[in-house]
Amino acid sequence: MKNRFGHHFRALLSEALKQLYSTDINPNDISFQETKKEFSGDITLVVFPFTKFSKKSPEQTAQDLGAYLSENSGLTENFNVVKGFLNISIKNEFWLAYFKDIAHDLKSVLTDDQPKQGAESTLMVEYSSPNTNKPLHLGHVRNNLLGLSVSKILKAAGHKVIMVNLVNDRGVHICKSMLAWQKFGKGETPESSGLKGDHLVGKYYVLYDQKLKEEIAGLVKEGMQQEDAEKNASLSQEVQEMLRKWEANDAEVISLWKKMNSWVYKGFDETYKNLGVSFDKIYYESETYLLGKKIVNEGLEAGAFYKKDDGSVWVDLADAGLDQKVLLRSDGTSVYITQDMGTAQLRFDEYPNLQKLIYVVGNEQDYHFKVLIEIFKKLKRSWAGGLHHLSYGMVDLPSGKMKSREGTVVDADELIKEITESAEMTTKALGKLDNYDDAAAKKLYHDLGMGALKYFILKVDPKKRMLFNPAESIDLNGNTGPFIQYTYARIKSVLAKGAGQLDNKAFESLSISPEEKALIRILYDYPATIRSAAEAMSPAQIANYAYELAKAYNHFYHDHIIVDSADGLRTSFRLNLSQSVAFTIQHALDLLGISAPERM
RNA sequence: GAUCCCGUAGCUCAACUGGAUAGAGCAACUGCCUUCUAAGCAGUAGGUUGCGCGUUCGAGUCGCGCCGGGAUCACCA
Numbered sequence: 001m002k003n004r005f006g007h008h009f010r011a012l013l014s015e016a017l018k019q020l021y022s023t024d025i026n027p028n029d030i031s032f033q034e035t036k037k038e039f040s041g042d043i044t045l046v047v048f049p050f051t052k053f054s055k056k057s058p059e060q061t062a063q064d065l066g067a068y069l070s071e072n073s074g075l076t077e078n079f080n081v082v083k084g085f086l087n088i089s090i091k092n093e094f095w096l097a098y099f100k101d102i103a104h105d106l107k108s109v110l111t112d113d114q115p116k117q118g119a120e121s122t123l124m125v126e127y128s129s130p131n132t133n134k135p136l137h138l139g140h141v142r143n144n145l146l147g148l149s150v151s152k153i154l155k156a157a158g159h160k161v162i163m164v165n166l167v168n169d170r171g172v173h174i175c176k177s178m179l180a181w182q183k184f185g186k187g188e189t190p191e192s193s194g195l196k197g198d199h200l201v202g203k204y205y206v207l208y209d210q211k212l213k214e215e216i217a218g219l220v221k222e223g224m225q226q227e228d229a230e231k232n233a234s235l236s237q238e239v240q241e242m243l244r245k246w247e248a249n250d251a252e253v254i255s256l257w258k259k260m261n262s263w264v265y266k267g268f269d270e271t272y273k274n275l276g277v278s279f280d281k282i283y284y285e286s287e288t289y290l291l292g293k294k295i296v297n298e299g300l301e302a303g304a305f306y307k308k309d310d311g312s313v314w315v316d317l318a319d320a321g322l323d324q325k326v327l328l329r330s331d332g333t334s335v336y337i338t339q340d341m342g343t344a345q346l347r348f349d350e351y352p353n354l355q356k357l358i359y360v361v362g363n364e365q366d367y368h369f370k371v372l373i374e375i376f377k378k379l380k381r382s383w384a385g386g387l388h389h390l391s392y393g394m395v396d397l398p399s400g401k402m403k404s405r406e407g408t409v410v411d412a413d414e415l416i417k418e419i420t421e422s423a424e425m426t427t428k429a430l431g432k433l434d435n436y437d438d439a440a441a442k443k444l445y446h447d448l449g450m451g452a453l454k455y456f457i458l459k460v461d462p463k464k465r466m467l468f469n470p471a472e473s474i475d476l477n478g479n480t481g482p483f484i485q486y487t488y489a490r491i492k493s494v495l496a497k498g499a500g501q502l503d504n505k506a507f508e509s510l511s512i513s514p515e516e517k518a519l520i521r522i523l524y525d526y527p528a529t530i531r532s533a534a535e536a537m538s539p540a541q542i543a544n545y546a547y548e549l550a551k552a553y554n555h556f557y558h559d560h561i562i563v564d565s566a567d568g569l570r571t572s573f574r575l576n577l578s579q580s581v582a583f584t585i586q587h588a589l590d591l592l593g594i595s596a597p598e599r600m
Numbered sequence: 601g602a603u604c605c606c607g608u609a610g611c612u613c614a615a616c617u618g619g620a621u622a623g624a625g626c627a628a629c630u631g632c633c634u635u636c637u638a639a640g641c642a643g644u645a646g647g648u649u650g651c652g653c654g655u656u657c658g659a660g661u662c663g664c665g666c667c668g669g670g671a672u673c674a675c676c677a
Contacts, residue, residue, distance in 0.1 A: 173676090
C-alpha cells in the first residue's frame with residue numbers, strides 16, 4: 001500500500017494480531033492494497049497469510065480483523081468480506097479533511113510529504129554523453145529525456161541533484177571526421193553551407209567511412225587481402241597519425257579539433273534547447289581521459305590488479321562472476337574504463353557528500369558498469385555501492401533496429417521538426433487558434449509536439465526495450481501527452497469561468513460523488529507516487545499517474561456541472577478540486593519535462 | 601559457445617513487486633456537442649500472459665527445462 005493511511009493501518013493490524021491471535025508480526029511486513037473497483041471499499045487486506053495464526057477460515061479471520069480495525073482505527077466507515085479479502089471503506093470526512101489541506105496549499109503538502117534530506121543526500125546524474133562526431137539521434141533522445149526527468153523526480157523527492165554531461169570529444173572517431181574535412185572539405189563551414197554544425201561534422205564522418213571503403217575495395221582489387229587492406233589503407237594510417245599528433249598536442253591538429261568541436265557544440269546547444277535539457281556541469285573526455293592511471297597504479301600496489309609480462313595491467317573479477325579486464329595497455333595508455341575510473345574518483349573528490357552517482361547509459365553497457373563497480377569494490381572505496389547504472393533499453397523502429405550505416409537512424413533535429421509541424425497541422429485543423437499571435441502559436445506547436453514525443457518515450461518503463469513508431473508518436477488522442485495537456489487547458493478554462501468563486505471552503509458538510517472521491521484519492525496518491533518513481537528511477541510511473549488523473553478528471557467533468565450559480569458551496573468545492581487537479585497535472589508534466597499550455 | 605535482458609488483446613504499453621474476474625490506448629464497430637474546450641465522454645468486440653513442469657491457500661510475477669527475439673563477452677568507446 002503506498003498510501004499514508006496504509007501505515008496507520010499496518011500498525012493497528014499488528015496490534016490486532018497480537019490481541020486476537022497472540023502473534024507478533026512486524027508492521028512493515030504487512031501490506032494493504034487498493035480495493036478493486038468492482039468491490040466496495042477503499043483499501044483491502046488479504047487475510048490468507050494470517051489464517052495459520054487464527055486457525056479459522058479466511059472469512060472468519062477477515063471478520064475478526066475487520067471488526068477490530070473498525071472499532072479502533074477511527075477512520076473506518078464500514079467493511080465487508082469477500083472470500084479471504086477484507087475491504088475497508090474510509091470515512092468521507094477523512095477524504096474531505098485531506099482535500100481541505102491540499103485546497104489550502106497543495107505545494108506544502110507535496111513537499112512536507114517527502115523525507116527531509118539535506119546536502120548529505122546529494123546525487124549526481126550523468127546523462128546525454130554524446131560523441132562530437134555526429135548529430136544526436138533517437139537513441140540520444142531517450143537518454144536525454146530520461147536523464148532530465150529522473151533528475152527532476154529525484155529533486156521532487158527531496159534530494160539535491162547535480163546534472164552532468166560527459167562529452168566524448170576525443171579519439172579515433174573524432175579524428176575521422178577531422179581528417180575527412182581536412183582532405184575533402186574545401187574549407188566548408190556551417191556558415192558557408194548553411195548546415196547545422198553537428199550535421200556538418202557528421203557529414204564528414206560518414207564521408208570518411210565511404211572514402212575508406214573505396215580505398216579498401218581498390219586495394220583488394222589489386223590483390224590484397226581484406227584484413228591487410230584495412231590496416232594498410234592510407235586513410236586509416238593517416239587517422240592514427242592524426243590521433244598521435246592530437247595526443248602530442250600538435251598545434252595544427254588541436255586548432256582543427258577546437259574549430260570543428262565548436263561547430264558541434266553550437267549544434268548540440270540548439271538541440272538541447274529544443275529538448276529542454278540542461279546541465280549543471282559538463283565534463284570533457286579530453287580533460288579526463290588520462291585520469292585513472294593513478295588509481296590503476298594504486299590498485300597494482302595494493303595487489304588488487306596484476307601486470308602481465310607485456311606490461312599491460314589487468315583486473316581479475318572471477319570471484320564476482322566476471323572475467324579479466326584490461327585496465328592499461330601494454331604501451332601504458334589508458335582504455336575506456338580507465339577514464340571512467342578516473343572521472344568517478346574525481347567526482348567523489350569534488351563532491352564529498354555525493355551519495356550516489358547515477359549513469360544514464362544504454363543497456364548494451366551493462367557489463368561495463370558491472371566491471372566498473374566491482375573494480376571500486378576491490379579498491380575498497382566506501383562509495384562503491386553508490387555507483388548506479390540506470391540502464392535503459394534500445395529504441396527500435398517499426399522497420400527494425402536503427403543502423404547508421406544503412407541510413408535508418410532517426411535524426412533528433414529532424415524528429416523534433418516533424419513532430420512540431422504535425423502538432424501545427426492538427427491544431428489548425430481543429431480550428432483552435434483564436435486570439436493567438438504568431439509567437440504564441442509557435443510556442444504552442446512546440447509544446448504540443450514535444451509533449452507528444454516526451455510522453456510517448458517516457459511512459460515506457462526505462463528498463464524495457466521500446467518501439468518507436470513515428471506515426472503513433474504524433475498521435476494526440478488517447479494515452480498521449482497532448483491528452484493530458486488538453487485536460488490541463490480545459491481546467492484552466494473552467495477556472496476562468498468560475499473566477500472569484502473559490503473562497504467558500506466549508507466542505508465538511510458536503511456529500512461527495514464517486515467521481516469526486518476518485519479524484520481526491522488519486523491526488524492523495526501523488527506524493528507516494530513521486531517517492532516510488534524516485535526510488536525506481538522511473539518516469540514511467542509519473543507518466544502513468546498523470547494519465548490516470550487526467551482520465552479521472554475528464555470523467556468527472558463530463559458527469560458534473562462545475563460552475564453552478566444555484567449552489568455556491570458546491571461550485572467552490574468543484575473549482576477547488578479542479579484547481580488541485582490542474583496543479584498536480586502541471587507538476588507531474590513538469591517532472592517529465594513537458595510544459596502545460598494554458599489553452600489549446 | 602558463455603553470460604545477461606525480454607516474450608501480456610491485431611498493434612503500443614500497464615498490472616502497486618505473490619493476491620480477487622489480467623487493465624488502458626490505438627485500430628474496428630455504436631452512441632453523445634443549443635449547456636464550463638468533442639485533442640473529450642460512454643459502450644461493443646478482442647486473452648490458454650511464448651510452451652511445459654514445479655513451488656503454494658493463490659503465479660503474468662518465483663524456480664527448472666524448452667522455443668523465439670535482443671545485447672554483451674576488444675590492449676574499441
